[in-house]
Amino acid sequence: MQEYPSELLGKAVDELAGLPGVGKKTALRLALHILRQPVSEVDDFTNAISKLRHEVKYCSVCHNISDTPVCPICQDHSRDRSTVCVVENVQDVMAIENTQQYHGLYHVLGGIISPIDGIGPSDIEIDSLVQRVEQGGIDEIILALASTMEGDTTNFYISRKLKHTGVRISVIARGISVGDELEYTDEVTLGRAIINRTAIDK
């Protein structure tokens, strides 16, 4: 057992060690770093985190993080409002936005169906997605979830839930990554890539 010379230090180390990927040794290093910073900078740090948790909102339409009740993407009328891309979380929205290849709207599920983790369909934003589609104006739903068992399960569940609406549903392409060598690609990916081959435009 590590003994801290100060209770304040011990408490701060415990709290920092609660962050994902931070152990006790790293937490101690972070705490001693914080002690060496000017008071004003530490105040900025704690204020930013406190405000983040207390004041951040989620877009009432797509459930993305937002400073306003409706997020800038949902408010942007220059975007294609008939296409909605379904993603697991906020990082995925940022990743797709960074590609600059997508100009439609989003729907953030806030998770993925995972019985092992106790996450069922009612724990994520599937019902609100069905409602959005039922309200009309949406032609295509693009499912952009992870290529895992959980992702496939969620894809299957959503497509069944949306069947009655008649909306077009697609899944992002799965195949070998750009730059990949065939001999180092795993068999399942390579097998699927051959089955789902696309025609070359001539």
Place this chain on the structure above:
Amino acid sequence: MQEYPSELLGKAVDELAGLPGVGKKTALRLALHILRQPVSEVDDFTNAISKLRHEVKYCSVCHNISDTPVCPICQDHSRDRSTVCVVENVQDVMAIENTQQYHGLYHVLGGIISPIDGIGPSDIEIDSLVQRVEQGGIDEIILALASTMEGDTTNFYISRKLKHTGVRISVIARGISVGDELEYTDEVTLGRAIINRTAIDK
């Protein structure tokens, strides 16, 4: 450039990325983790860090971190008050305390002489160490600094500064680590270990 969907998130990510060893990607992961925590836990987190910076004190005798004006080690009269171990920082005190092999007092320099980093003798607690020795009651000073150029420089400087007091000065042993194989030990360490060999008690 990463675009954040919320200014509050962007600000929190910037602040978290200011911690040592935390990049933008990790900072985003931490920020989104914080968003998923209950408000009360985030408040505990920010309070612990804020209190650490605002309320922590340094022991007026040894300069170790302390919740009281004089730290528990300096107040402990069961310890050997005639021996003072000089260390670079708070972690070193904890490391030595964990060995349970030392029962004297400490003196935390708060750094080490390093001209490259612009740290001179007056930037660390050397003068207060000399004063402590001059006040009397101390028989031995143990220098427990890193076995580096900077550590050696600081050892040399302190021993010269303390020469007039006549106090006994020692340096912690340098040699091969417990469990080390000779063939993998670096030449300088092995060479010094041979020169500084110790007699076996019979």
